[in-house]
Amino acid sequence: MERGTPTVRPKNLDLRTIRLPLPGIVSILHRISGALLFLAGIPLILAMLQLSLQSEEGFEMIRHTVDTDPLARLALLFLIWSFIHHFFAGIRFLFLDMHKGVQLEKARTSSLWVIVTSLVLTTLAGAFLW
Amino acid sequence: MVNRVVVGAHYGLRDWLIQRISALVMVAYVCALMLFFYWSAPLTYDSWKTVLSHPFVKIFTLLSIIALLLHAWVGVRDIFMDYVHPYPVRLMLQVIVILLLMMYALWAATLLWGM
Numbered sequence: 001m002e003r004g005t006p007t008v009r010p011k012n013l014d015l016r017t018i019r020l021p022l023p024g025i026v027s028i029l030h031r032i033s034g035a036l037l038f039l040a041g042i043p044l045i046l047a048m049l050q051l052s053l054q055s056e057e058g059f060e061m062i063r064h065t066v067d068t069d070p071l072a073r074l075a076l077l078f079l080i081w082s083f084i085h086h087f088f089a090g091i092r093f094l095f096l097d098m099h100k101g102v103q104l105e106k107a108r109t110s111s112l113w114v115i116v117t118s119l120v121l122t123t124l125a126g127a128f129l130w
Numbered sequence: 131m132v133n134r135v136v137v138g139a140h141y142g143l144r145d146w147l148i149q150r151i152s153a154l155v156m157v158a159y160v161c162a163l164m165l166f167f168y169w170s171a172p173l174t175y176d177s178w179k180t181v182l183s184h185p186f187v188k189i190f191t192l193l194s195i196i197a198l199l200l201h202a203w204v205g206v207r208d209i210f211m212d213y214v215h216p217y218p219v220r221l222m223l224q225v226i227v228i229l230l231l232m233m234y235a236l237w238a239a240t241l242l243w244g245m
Contacts, residue, residue, distance in 0.1 A: 034209075035205075035206070035209060037202075038205065042198065042234060046195075046234060046237055046241070052175075053179060053241065053245040054241075056175045059175040059178065090153055091157070094154075
């Protein structure tokens with residue numbers, strides 16, 4: 001084969017047959033949660049900040065909505081999970097940047113920790129909201 | 131010749147660095163906010179308004195929001211570079227996101243100093 005000729009490599013991008021390892025799951029969830037935080041999280045946090053500061057009624061309105069609307073609570077909890085997962089997965093990536101925990105076993109363990117910790121903290125946040 | 135694509139990566143360390151530094155700023159802010167929530171529980175309108183009226187808190191809040199917007203820009207651009215391949219579409223999406231983020235920054239600044 002001539003040098004520089006692009007090689008044709010087999011591709012397997014069938015999402016139904018790809019089985020992601022744990023670090024891969026943390027990685028794709030980091031991306032999905034990041035996209036969610038950009039699309040819904042940022043506008044919501046700014047709107048809530050404005051409402052909560054402009055008047056006591058606005059402040060109480062947020063509390064009232066969270067207390068009485070289960071759908072709002074569920075949506076909020078989903079964003080809370082997105083944030084917590086993004087937070088811990090991000091801290092894990094910072095350690096990987098410093099070449100800490102890059103060995104396969106450690107990378108798997110820390111991935112599991114990120115997933116479990118996020119779910120546990122989200123459950124606690126849910127218990128607090130309900 | 132290097133094929134420079136306006137909507138491509140800049141082949142540099144800068145965005146990577148922005149992503150990390152902005153993350154650290156936000157971690158610090160979120161920790162401080164959580165401590166405040168813990169200390170002042172149950173949170174009232176008055177204590178919330180008082181703490182955010184403090185000039186230092188305002189600046190720290192705006193700084194963290196700007197960090198958030200820069201962080202979002204790098205992340206969203208990464209997603210576009212991975213999944214949106216036609217240049218015109220990618221450019222259009224990038225412009226929309228830049229305008230949106232600039233709007234958010236103005237919104238945050240005006241709401242903090244106009245409260």
